[in-house]
Amino acid sequence: MYLAIREMRFAKVRYSLIAIIMLLVAFLVLFVTGLARGLAYDNAASIQNMNASHFIMEKDSNHRFTRSQVTEQVLNQAGSVAGHENVQPLGVRMTTMTAEGTAGKLDVTILGMNPEGWLMPKVTEGAAIPSNGSGRVLVDRKLKDSGVIVGTVLLDQASGLKWTVSGFVSHESFSHSPVVILNEQDWQQLQSLAAMRPGTGQSEDGKIYNAVAVQATKHQAEQLAAALPDSEIVTKSDAVSAIPGYKEEQGSLWMMIIFLFIISSFVLAVFFYVVTIQKSSQFGILKAIGTRTAYLVRSVTLQVLLLSVGSLLISMLLVEGMKSVLPDGMPFLLESSTLAYTSGAFIAVSVVGSLLSVWKVTRIDALDAIGRSAA
Amino acid sequence: MRHRLILDNITHTFEDGGMQRTVLDHLNLHVSEGEFVAVMGPSGSGKSTFLSIAGALLKPTSGVVLLDGESLAGKENNALSDMRLHKIGFIFQSANLIPYLKVEEQLMLVAKQGGMKKTKANERIRELLHKLGLEHRRNAYPDKLSGGERQRVAIARALMNDPAVLLADEPTASLDAARGMDVVRMIAREAQERGKSAVMVTHDERVLPLCDRVLYLENGCLIEK
Numbered sequence: 152m153y154l155a156i157r158e159m160r161f162a163k164v165r166y167s168l169i170a171i172i173m174l175l176v177a178f179l180v181l182f183v184t185g186l187a188r189g190l191a192y193d194n195a196a197s198i199q200n201m202n203a204s205h206f207i208m209e210k211d212s213n214h215r216f217t218r219s220q221v222t223e224q225v226l227n228q229a230g231s232v233a234g235h236e237n238v239q240p241l242g243v244r245m246t247t248m249t250a251e252g253t254a255g256k257l258d259v260t261i262l263g264m265n266p267e268g269w270l271m272p273k274v275t276e277g278a279a280i281p282s283n284g285s286g287r288v289l290v291d292r293k294l295k296d297s298g299v300i301v302g303t304v305l306l307d308q309a310s311g312l313k314w315t316v317s318g319f320v321s322h323e324s325f326s327h328s329p330v331v332i333l334n335e336q337d338w339q340q341l342q343s344l345a346a347m348r349p350g351t352g353q354s355e356d357g358k359i360y361n362a363v364a365v366q367a368t369k370h371q372a373e374q375l376a377a378a379l380p381d382s383e384i385v386t387k388s389d390a391v392s393a394i395p396g397y398k399e400e401q402g403s404l405w406m407m408i409i410f411l412f413i414i415s416s417f418v419l420a421v422f423f424y425v426v427t428i429q430k431s432s433q434f435g436i437l438k439a440i441g442t443r444t445a446y447l448v449r450s451v452t453l454q455v456l457l458l459s460v461g462s463l464l465i466s467m468l469l470v471e472g473m474k475s476v477l478p479d480g481m482p483f484l485l486e487s488s489t490l491a492y493t494s495g496a497f498i499a500v501s502v503v504g505s506l507l508s509v510w511k512v513t514r515i516d517a518l519d520a521i522g523r524s525a526a
Numbered sequence: 527m528r529h530r531l532i533l534d535n536i537t538h539t540f541e542d543g544g545m546q547r548t549v550l551d552h553l554n555l556h557v558s559e560g561e562f563v564a565v566m567g568p569s570g571s572g573k574s575t576f577l578s579i580a581g582a583l584l585k586p587t588s589g590v591v592l593l594d595g596e597s598l599a600g601k602e603n604n605a606l607s608d609m610r611l612h613k614i615g616f617i618f619q620s621a622n623l624i625p626y627l628k629v630e631e632q633l634m635l636v637a638k639q640g641g642m643k644k645t646k647a648n649e650r651i652r653e654l655l656h657k658l659g660l661e662h663r664r665n666a667y668p669d670k671l672s673g674g675e676r677q678r679v680a681i682a683r684a685l686m687n688d689p690a691v692l693l694a695d696e697p698t699a700s701l702d703a704a705r706g707m708d709v710v711r712m713i714a715r716e717a718q719e720r721g722k723s724a725v726m727v728t729h730d731e732r733v734l735p736l737c738d739r740v741l742y743l744e745n746g747c748l749i750e751k
Contacts, residue, residue, distance in 0.1 A: 153631075153638055154624075161626030161667070436622045439583060440683070441611025442639060443604055517583050520618060 154446075155453040166458070169422050173462035174469075176415040177497055180408060181470045181485065184493050187404035189482030194400065195391045196322045197262060197330050202269055203364035205372050206241070206385045214385045214393035216243040216325075216361045223358040225382055232378050233367045239268040240360040242338045245328065247308045253298040256308070259290075260325035263338025263360070270364055272332075277301040277318025285337050287317040291329035295319070305331065310344040312337075326395050362390075412500045419455060419504035427451065427508040431515050438517035447512050452505055459501035463494050529592075530690040530723035531557040531580065536589035537746075538575055549575045550586070551746030557691075557723035562714045564734055565727045567743035573727045574695070576743060580725060581614055581693045582606045594690040611640055615684030615722075617694040617713065621676035623668040629679050630655070630664045633686045640687040654682040658712060674705035681712055685720075692717060694726040698733060710736050 159166045192199065198216075207229055212219035223240075230238045242263030247256050264270045266282050272289075280287045290299060299305075303316045314337065323330040333341065335358075342359050365384075367375060376384045385393075392398050427434075434447055470485065477483055533555040539548045549572040557563050567573050578584035579591060582598050591598045593613045598606065610616075623632055630651050637647035655661050658678045668676055677697060684692060694713055698706030710726070710733040717724035726737065734740050741748040 153635055154627075157631060158626045432622075433624055436618065437624070438607070439581070439610065439618075440616050440636065441607050441609075441614070441687075443607045445604075446639065518578055520583075520616070520622065 152450070152453060155450040155457070159454060159457070165426075166454075169418075170458055170462055172418055173415065173458055173501075174465055176411055176418065177459075177462045178466035178469050180411045180415070180497060181466055181490070181493060182473065183404060183407050183411065184489060185470065185474075185483045185485035187401060187408065188486070188489055189484040190400055190404070191391075191397070192322070192484045193324060193482035194327050194397050195394050196324045197260075197272075198325065198387065198391050198394065200272060200322065201364060201387070203239070203366055203387060205365045205367055205375070205387065206390045207238075207363040207365060207375065207379065207382050208361075208385050208390075210381055210383050212383070214383070214389050215395075216241075216390065216393075217245060217395075219361050221360050221363055221382060223360075225379060226358075226360065226363050228379055229363050229365060229375055232374050233365050233371050237366040239265060239270045239364045240335065240358075241270060241362045241364050242333070242342065243325065243361045244341070245326065248305045248331070249308065250294075250297065250299050251304040251306065253303075255297070257294065257297055257299075257305075258328045259294070259331045260328045261307075261331050261333055261338075261341070262323075262325070263333045263335060263341070266334050269366075272320045272323055274318045275321045277316070280317050280332070280334050282334055283336060285334070285340065286314055287334075288314040288337070289318050289320050289332040290316050291323040291331075292319045292321055293324065293329040307341070310341055312341055312344065326397070412496065415459075415497065416500045416504040419459070419501050420507050423451065423455060423505050423508040424511065427511045431511070432519065434512055434515045435517055435519040438515065439520035444513050448509050451508050451512055452502065455501050455505040456498065459498050463497055467494075528559050528595075529556045530559055530594050530721075531555070531725065532590075532592040533580060534590045534592065536579060536586045536591070538572075538579060538584075538586045548746055550579070553589070553747055555580075555725075555741070555748055557725060559721040559723065560718050562717045562724045562726070562736070562738045564737040564740045565725060565743055565748065566729070566731075566734075566740060567727075571743045572746060573743055577693055577695055577725070577727050580691075581616060582609050611636070612687055613690045615687075615689040615692045617677070617680050617684050617692065617697045619696045619699045621668070621673075621680040621700075623676060623679055623683070625668055628665050628667055629660060629671070632668075632679060632683050636683055636686040642687070650686065651682075654685055658682050673701050674708060677701060677705070677709045678712065681709065681716070685716060688720070690722060692722050692724040694724070694728075696728055696730075697726065698728065698730045703732060706730060707733060707736075 207221060207225060208214065208219035209221055226238060226240050244261045246259060246261055248259055249256050266280050274289060275292065280289055299316060301316055301318060305314050305316065339358055372384050437447060438444065474483060533553060536550050536553045537548065538550040539546055565573060565576065575584065579586045593609060598609065627635060633651045633654065634647060655664055658681060660675065660678055660682065663671060663675060692713060697709055701709060713724055713726065714736045716722065742751055
């Protein structure tokens with residue numbers, strides 16, 4: 152402690168330079184992490200916001216909502232295993248719409264769900280939609296930028312159906328497209344107009360969903376898997392990663408983050424290794440006059456910790472500042488838990504970077520101090 | 527009279543290009559309280575090895591080193607570190623101060639490691655710096671000190687934990703004659719006043735009159751001439 156702090160005080164320039172490098176790397180780590188989380192949330196907010204633990208999908212659908220089809224029968228069977236209050240039907244369809252009174256087309260995702268069920272997000276503006284009756288929908292507030300307001304009529308290009316916007320919900324998106332929420336009745340109408348898959352052998356009037364959302368324990372999930380041999384029980388995180396584009400987007404960002412971690416570890420390792428080699432005669436003297444190796448190791452590690460924690464704290468302030476000037480459309484999300492994990496990882500990686508120097512310090516022999524003419 | 531440093535029947539050999547070399551051969555040395563011994567010898571005669579063994583830096587092949595009556599044989603590295611910290615004061619060829627510590631911090635570092643209370647340490651630092659004429663330099667960094675001042679700081683550092691034994695490795699090597707005499711005089715006075723056993727390895731014949739005994743290291747043994 153005594154040595155570490157006084158040395159940093161003495162060699163201000165040297166330690167400031169390394170601190171600035173660490174600061175920039177830490178800033179980049181936090182910023183890219185925030186961007187990755189922001190994009191992830193922007194991509195899959197609707198699914199992530201759902202209070203479900205698992206989704207029941209058709210076998211061989213590769214965990215993709217849009218590929219899966221499940222019948223009402225599956226819904227009922229799942230309900231009898233996990234409890235009827237713990238299952239909710241969910242329809243997902245990506246489509247293109249036009250809004251009356253505006254030019255241009257909108258790429259949206261239609262979610263069909265029970266307005267009284269626990270999948271239903273909170274309405275932030277306008278009125279909720281009823282369970283019965285038809286023609287009224289909730290839309291994500293992102294569509295406001297395209298000129299959609301309460302009362303706007305939306306026309307689905309594929310089916311020709313028309314719905315009136317009843318209210319807005321916040322942060323509801325699927326595969327980066329804003330979400331339009333239909334009640335079950337409207338969903339089934341849409342479903343019956345769209346072509347049925349041939350050869351599935353399902354009756355025309357049977358209700359078809361894309362998935363069933365379940366709140367289940369691990370044990371219940373196993374029971375469900377046993378009871379529904381033609382279906383697959385998919386965890387929420389698997390379902391999220393299977394959303395088109397999600398894995399690819401996150402993969403490249405995560406590669407950047409991991410590389411930044413490796414870089415910061417190496418920068419620290421090289422810096423402290425060179426400094427330690429420079430100081431090896433000093434360390435020899437200190438050992439000769441009775442300083443324990445553990446004390447010197449603590450001293451080096453403390454310097455690394457001070458540098459990494461200090462640069463992390465400053466970079467957090469910078470990221471906060473950056474957040475306030477980012478444009479609205481730029482998805483950026485850094486929850487405190489992510490921040491804590493990332494900071495922890497950054498500090499851990501820094502300490503790993505100091506191990507080489509620590510090893511070097513333990514190898515320095517106090518004997519070098521005797522018979523040395525110059526230090 | 528008590529002997530604070532005893533080297534008893536020390537032999538040290540090492541492998542050198544396939545040959546077994548005996549550097550120290552049944553070497554005996556008793557240094558009593560308040561005694562200041564000079565050890566002379568040509569290069570390669572084993573002076574550094576001798577000093578390393580006496581200073582608990584190197585374990586001899588055979589034989590026992592006793593510091594204040596306590597044997598160093600069979601001690602762990604950490605225990606040896608503690609012996610060096612508390613029982614031995616080292617003075618090296620060049621001062622070998624820590625470049626980023628001010629004069630008083632050099633001493634404080636040693637005191638802290640020795641577990642000395644802060645107020646007591648401050649008192650001792652003041653006392654030592656006064657004695658060695660360094661009071662006005664207490665807040666200077668080593669690179670601002672002259673060679674003689676640096677060596678005096680090194681002596682103060684060696685004395686900080688009130689060791690039983692002072693070991694000096696050619697302390698005058700980097701100093702001119704007058705400064706060298708000053709430094710050796712300080713070591714001699716300290717040994718005498720505080721009843722320490724002091725051993726100095728040196729080439730410098732001018733400082734020999736300040737020593738109580740002069741020994742020559744020849745063929746691995748210490749002999750008086």
